[in-house]
Amino acid sequence: MDKDTIWSNILDKIKSELDSLAYQTWFQDTELYKIENGIAMIIVPYEINKKIIINNYKDLVDNCFREITGNVYELELLLQEEAEVTPSIVETVKNDREEEVVYEISSNLLSKYTFDNFVVGNSNKFAHAAALAVAESPGKIYNPLFIYGNSGLGKTHLMHAIGNYIVSHSNKKVLYITSEQFINDYVAMQKKESDGTNFNYVDFFKHKYRNVDVLIIDDIQYLSGAVGTQREFFHTFNTLYEGNKQIIISSDSSPNDLAKLEDRLKTRFGWGLAVDIYPPDIELRSEILKKKFKELTSINNVPEDVIEYMASTINGSIRNLEGAVTRLAAYSATFKVELNLKTAEEALVDFINKGFVSEKNDIARIQKIVADYFQVTVDDLRSKKRSANLAFPRQVAMYLCRQLTDESFPKIGIEFGGKDHSTVIHSCDKIEKEMKKNKELEKTIEKLTKEIR
Numbered sequence: 001m002d003k004d005t006i007w008s009n010i011l012d013k014i015k016s017e018l019d020s021l022a023y024q025t026w027f028q029d030t031e032l033y034k035i036e037n038g039i040a041m042i043i044v045p046y047e048i049n050k051k052i053i054i055n056n057y058k059d060l061v062d063n064c065f066r067e068i069t070g071n072v073y074e075l076e077l078l079l080q081e082e083a084e085v086t087p088s089i090v091e092t093v094k095n096d097r098e099e100e101v102v103y104e105i106s107s108n109l110l111s112k113y114t115f116d117n118f119v120v121g122n123s124n125k126f127a128h129a130a131a132l133a134v135a136e137s138p139g140k141i142y143n144p145l146f147i148y149g150n151s152g153l154g155k156t157h158l159m160h161a162i163g164n165y166i167v168s169h170s171n172k173k174v175l176y177i178t179s180e181q182f183i184n185d186y187v188a189m190q191k192k193e194s195d196g197t198n199f200n201y202v203d204f205f206k207h208k209y210r211n212v213d214v215l216i217i218d219d220i221q222y223l224s225g226a227v228g229t230q231r232e233f234f235h236t237f238n239t240l241y242e243g244n245k246q247i248i249i250s251s252d253s254s255p256n257d258l259a260k261l262e263d264r265l266k267t268r269f270g271w272g273l274a275v276d277i278y279p280p281d282i283e284l285r286s287e288i289l290k291k292k293f294k295e296l297t298s299i300n301n302v303p304e305d306v307i308e309y310m311a312s313t314i315n316g317s318i319r320n321l322e323g324a325v326t327r328l329a330a331y332s333a334t335f336k337v338e339l340n341l342k343t344a345e346e347a348l349v350d351f352i353n354k355g356f357v358s359e360k361n362d363i364a365r366i367q368k369i370v371a372d373y374f375q376v377t378v379d380d381l382r383s384k385k386r387s388a389n390l391a392f393p394r395q396v397a398m399y400l401c402r403q404l405t406d407e408s409f410p411k412i413g414i415e416f417g418g419k420d421h422s423t424v425i426h427s428c429d430k431i432e433k434e435m436k437k438n439k440e441l442e443k444t445i446e447k448l449t450k451e452i453r
């Protein structure tokens with residue numbers, strides 16, 4: 001039995017033992033990476049899976065291993081990025097005269113990242129379009145394709161999507177590698193060039209990197225400072241480029257901003273197309289949340305206000321959105337509660353306090369906090385109603401929006417019942433003057449500001 005079969009048998013057993021939510025939350029997207037020296041290494045999608053599986057399901061997993069393989073292994077849970085990728089020499093072909101080593105090199109592609117499950121919005125549509133174009137005609141249009149942006153915005157996902165697309169639409173050879181793996185291979189080659197065995201590391205290295213049709217190298221910024229490796233990469237790049245092989249690179253910054261990288265490499269990175277991915281806007285965040293609930297959990301029909309709450313409070317990276325989704329699923333499974341706005345707020349309280357929230361506050365969030373404080377509704381704050389019990393909270397909310405967001409007076413006016421910008425200016429002035437006279441109000445504003453921040 002190969003490892004994938006073993007694992008899929010084990011997962012079937014686990015599935016039959018657990019309720020479907022627990023199964024989906026903790027075991028979906030896990031993978032048996034390898035079994036070596038009595039240790040079964042399992043890849044899990046999030047840190048939290050490690051803890052929960054070891055604490056709650058270790059016996060179950062052990063039993064399943066025993067039943068399926070006849071053995072019990074020590075479990076080691078790893079995130080994808082923690083699993084090193086080791087080369088495997090698959091077979092040694094002998095012929096009459098000489099011994100020839102055949103290297104089988106895995107593409108390292110993760111099948112879970114595809115174009116189908118990549119949600120497109122304003123912040124990533126350019127990168128997505130470029131990626132698809134390259135996937136459709138590798139080596140022909142943008143070479144190299146350079147994708148850059150902050151962490152957690154989908155660069156790795158897009159790169160695997162390109163690779164998977166090419167593999168399934170052609171018989172081209174694709175290799176995905178992180179720049180750290182490239183460094184490791186290079187260092188191994190340097191060290192072991194002469195370790196006395198038959199294994200020829202130089203041969204292996206050249207074969208691995210120069211014999212591909214598509215080389216995908218992730219997080220190139222880590223080559224900074226590795227001088228020898230950069231030189232080697234330069235030669236690899238040239239060989240592939242001259243052979244019209246596609247090169248795809250990602251980084252946390254644009255080619256020009258890559259510190260400590262040789263100029264000749266930066267120049268080459270600019271030869272093709274460089275595209276950036278921005279943080280998702282609220283619309284894309286909502287779409288992604290809906291998709292992730294479907295993909296990562298078995299919770300159907302997530303209430304619209306929960307999505308809205310999450311999309312407006314959690315931003316920055318898409319990894320944070322995924323973390324929040326898993327957390328909500330775990331929370332509602334553990335405490336057996338229905339998912340609604342209240343339980344969502346409870347479940348995410350730590351998460352949000354840990355700073356996964358917007359640095360930029362948005363109007364909707366401020367309105368919600370102010371409305372709760374004065375015990376009125378957000379709809380009232382946003383309405384044209386003029387009653388005195390609403391006028392004051394509304395002025396406070398407008399003042400806070402002006403202080404804590406980058407929004408203009410006219411935009412704030414629109415969000416508060418279509419008020420003219422002069423009304424907003426007047427309200428802000430009024431609150432400011434009032435605060436100087438009224439200690440109580442000053443404290444209230446301070447408290448609200450703290451909560452919003």
Ligand code: ADP
Nearest residue numbers: 117118119150151152153154155156157318319
């Ligand atoms: P990066 O490489 O830029 O740090 P990743 O590609 O690892 O980011 O993305 C982080 C997580 O967010 C991954 O699980 C990925 O599937 C998910 N993700 C990112 N962008 C999208 C998107 N547009 N649609 C769906 N999932 C996405």
Ligand code: MG
Nearest residue numbers: 155156157218
């Ligand atoms: Mg990445």
